Amino acid sequence: MSSRVAKLGAATFIAALLAALTIAPSAGAVVTEVAGTRVGLQPSNSESVSDGGLVGIKNVWSETAQPESFANPTGSPVLHTSNVYAVYWDPTDTYHGDWQGVIDGFLHNVGVQGNVLGDVFAVDTQYTDTTNQPAANGLSFRGAYTDTTPYPVAGCTDPAPLKEVKIHKIRAITCLTDLQIQQHLQAFVTAHGLPAGLGNVYYLLTPPGVAVCLDGGGSKGHCSDFKTLENYEHSFCSYHSAINPSKAINGDASTILYGMIPWTAGGVGDGQLGPEDQYSAINCQDGGFDPSSKPIEVQEGPPGEPPRVQEPNQVSCPSPDGFCDTGLADLIVNQIAVEQQNIVTNPMLNAWQDSGGKENTDECRNFFAPTAGGSSSKVEGSGAGNLYNQVFGARTYYLNTAFNLAALRLNYPGVGCLPGVxxxxxxxxxxxxxxxxxxxxxxxxxxxxxxxxxxxxxxxxxxxxxxxxxxxxxxxxxxxxxxxxxxxxxxxxxxxxxxxxxxxxxxxxxxxxxxxxxxxxxxxxxxxxxxxxxxxxxxSPVVPLAPGTGSTPGSTPGSTPGSAAGGTTTPTVIVPVPVAAAAIVSRSLKAVAKKGLVVRYSVNEQVAGRFEVLIPSNVAKRLGISGAPATGMPAGSAPQIVVSKAILVTTKGGRSTLTIPFSKRTSGRLHRTRKLTVTLRLIVRNAASHSPTSTTVVTAATLAH
Known part of the structure; x- marks a missing residue:
């Protein structure tokens, strides 16, 4: 690893870094300004802490995120929709196709699964602005594109250029400043007629060999590469910002929101790189630390061995290029996930953050617990583990958790860093x-x-x-x-x-x-x-009688209860409302798509009515499912459409189950998603001949394959 630190091997260098971290002040991941550029920055892991900075000056894990404040005092905008484009700026054809497949697949899977509670993006929905509408849950993937526009002349100095490997055509390519990034992205959006404005997010990705700096770079620069302990403290993994021609404080139709994702995944398992560059990029992932151990220990790692990254999407070796590096894309996926949550909750860098400028995921920096599966043990060839804590579609991912505002306000559950809701x-x-x-x-x-x-x-x-x-x-x-x-x-x-x-x-x-x-x-x-x-x-219900035409039980003929004989007071009518309950029995989305939704219901008397199956309108649009808008929903509810109905008629009270079928088209569309939240609405009225009354029951459940 001499291109990183002269005369230090990879393991020695990482050990030196970790030793230095026990006395280094917290760098933090913050909204900051460097060389006139205001960004939401994800610095390299100079802390190795879970969620909110160092306690005192020691390198320890705090139990949960405890910022002094986390607020949006002016109600500045959050994103209520998020249409995402991935742009690979790669005129040298260096960004591996298998890496792009993992990254694009992640964005696609998040978009398909969107608007469910079980994943980390659902945590963002607690954040709002003066509209009191929740921030977007997930994203809508609008596609990826490889941009072959030549790079401009280097605008900065790469502090740690790749060592040349001629046989594999590996070399240092260029160093780009954020100003060059902004100029190129603005021209790219204009040239292709792409949308600007809040609600659209562009991720610009560059390959190994391309450094990105917020200033002039060099030994003390703020860059995506680092060489010494000194400029390691200024290095970063990714950042987000806004191109804002009008300088409107809350952005406008000309604003371009972007996340800059340079290659900061290291090179472990990538045999095309020189030995010095085949390092494990724990500076941009937690490396399998166990936050519950005291003192902190590396999961499953032998004594003295540096921590390893987690790559749940690493394929069986060899990868398409003959080595074992497909899983490196998992580190890039995590950077995109982190920036996505921070962009959604703080798009113009003036919304949700704490007093020190830390954003949503910054409060939970390096906190990936609890994991859902995999192992932190080293996989042969890749040198990485395959722990995961999120599932989108049929793929697994290892993503940083997000901050829960409720942890600052209530004692229970009081969990500050959540992988889902x-x-x-x-x-x-x-x-x-x-x-x-x-x-x-x-x-x-x-x-x-x-x-x-x-x-x-x-x-x-x-x-x-x-x-x-x-x-x-x-x-x-x-x-x-x-x-x-x-x-x-x-x-x-x-x-x-x-x-x-x-x-x-x-x-x-x-x-x-x-x-x-x-x-x-x-x-x-x-x-x-x-x-x-x-x-x-x-x-029993009391039926009204016309005055003088008859009697009711216990009354004098020609009178009504509570009136004198011969009186004309209208009888009191007691008509109880029907008592009903309903629940969704089905949990398998595959079974529902094939056979229909099984529901259980109970009523206390003879009723007639209908069941309605509802799904969110935005999910229906994404899946290509049509239906009538659901009316009469509670105030503030997200728009829903009715995708199926079933009639319910009973002759007496009781309980039973029934299956609500779907059309062939809808069933086919349901097969396209891995997880879906459906709402069941039961509307019934009783059989009273006069003044019948009705009851509406609403329940919901999340279905998964």
């Missing part, structure tokens, strides 16, 4: 009770990741919390409110607190109790349980 409402039904007894329902059992954030009232930030809504199944008014911990809910059990509630049933029967939880990003989920009440049944 959980929204699991839960309560335990009481044992059978008698009519008139008071029973409690405790929704605080629920697991809600995004349970505290910020909303804007007249442009001013205000607290925002998850809400709990209870339907007791007896026709009484629903109860909605917050959980203890919200400032508006300081006295437990009193309105507007509703995470836990008391209720009393005046009549016997089986009642389906439903808890509906809405998190701060507007995601909705529900759970239902049945409670048995022992007591007299509810009274």
């Amino acid at each position: 959980r929204l699991d409402p839960s309560f335990t039904a009481p044992n059978p009770v008698k009519s008139g007894d008071i029973v409690g329902f405790d929704g605080m059992e629920s697991d809600i990741s995004l349970n505290a954030a910020v909303k804007y009232i007249a442009g001013v930030p205000a607290p925002n919390y998850a809400t709990y809504t209870w339907n007791f199944g007896d026709g009484s008014t629903q109860v909605t409110g917050y959980a203890p911990g919200a400032p508006t809910c300081e006295t437990p059990w009193l309105s507007p607190c509703a995470a836990s509630v008391f209720h009393s049933y005046p009549y016997g029967g089986e009642y389906v109790v439903t808890l509906i939880v809405t998190d701060v990003a507007g995601h909705i989920a529900s759970v239902s349980n049945t409670i048995t009440v022992v007591g007299p049944p509810p009274p």
Whole structure:
């Protein structure tokens, strides 16, 4: 590794770096300005910490992200949509095709799977702006393009150029400044008629041999390459910024948002490179550190061996070029994922960040836990592990986690760095009770990741919390409110607190109790349980009679209950609303596409109505599924379309299951996605001949292959 540090081998160099890190001040990943360029920077890992900087001056892992502040005080824009283009600037044909396949496949898979809760991009939806609309979950991949426009004359000095290997045509190519990057990208977008404006994001990728610097480079430059410990502290893995011709503070239709992704994946396993350049780029990935160990240890690594990167997409050796380097693209994928989340939540570098300029993923720097599979043990040939913590499509990925704002506000769950979002409402039904007894329902059992954030009232930030809504199944008014911990809910059990509630049933029967939880990003989920009440049944409906035409039970002929004989008061009519519940039984998307959606329902009387299966409109558009817009959805809900219906008619109360089929076209489209959240809506009315009443039940579930 002499091209990196003279007279130091790779292992020695990394050991020297790690030793130096125990006393180095935190460099941090920050919104900063270098040589007149304002960027959101991902510096090389001069800390090797998980999430928020060094504790004191020692190199330790903190348990969770604890920034002093994380805010968007002016409500500056976030991205509500994100159309992504990947542009490989590669006139020398150096960017390997298998690397591009891994990267493009990742962007495609994220786009197909979009708008689900289980992946890391869902964490971004808690962040908003003065519109109070959530930041985009995931992205829409608009395609990739290899740009063969020749590079301009080098505008900087590469501090660590590649060593030439003539047999493989390996050499140092050039050094580009950010000014050159911006000029080229602006010309590229214009020449191809591509869209500008917030909502469109361009990732510009350059191959090995091309250094990128924010200044003039050299031994003390801020560059993607480094050679000495001194300029290592100034080096970076990637960054994002905006080309903003109008200088509008919040951007406008001429703004071009971009992420600069230079080749910072190292060269382990790439036998085309010289021995000095076949290093493991732990400076741009955590290298399999175990944050739970004290002191920090490298996972599975023998004593004295430097940490290794994780490459879940490494193919069986050899790779197409005869070596073992396909998995290097996994490090680039992680840089894109990090920049995507930071661009979505801080596109103009004036939105969500802490007081030190750290952005969303910066608070969780190097925090990849928990992993979902793979091993950190070295794979023969690549020299890397294959741990992963995300699944998109049929592929696995190792991505940095994202910061959860709720960790600053509430104690539980209080997890600062999340690989995805959980929204699991839960309560335990009481044992059978008698009519008139008071029973409690405790929704605080629920697991809600995004349970505290910020909303804007007249442009001013205000607290925002998850809400709990209870339907007791007896026709009484629903109860909605917050959980203890919200400032508006300081006295437990009193309105507007509703995470836990008391209720009393005046009549016997089986009642389906439903808890509906809405998190701060507007995601909705529900759970239902049945409670048995022992007591007299509810009274039958009383039919109104025309004055003088007859009598009702217990009344004088020609009168009505509560009136004197011969009176003309209209009888009281008691018509209970139907009690209904529904749940999605299916969990396999493959089975649903083939046979239909299996649902379970229960009703307390004779009813007639329909089931509707809904999916988000943006997902339907991406999959090419058509349907009528869903009407009557709760305020603030994301647009949905109806993709299937089924009629429900019963002659009495009871419970059963049915299968809702899909059209052949819709079934075919469902096969194209690996994971999908569907909403089931049941709308029924009872069989009362006069003044029939209706009930609507909404529930949701995530289906996967």
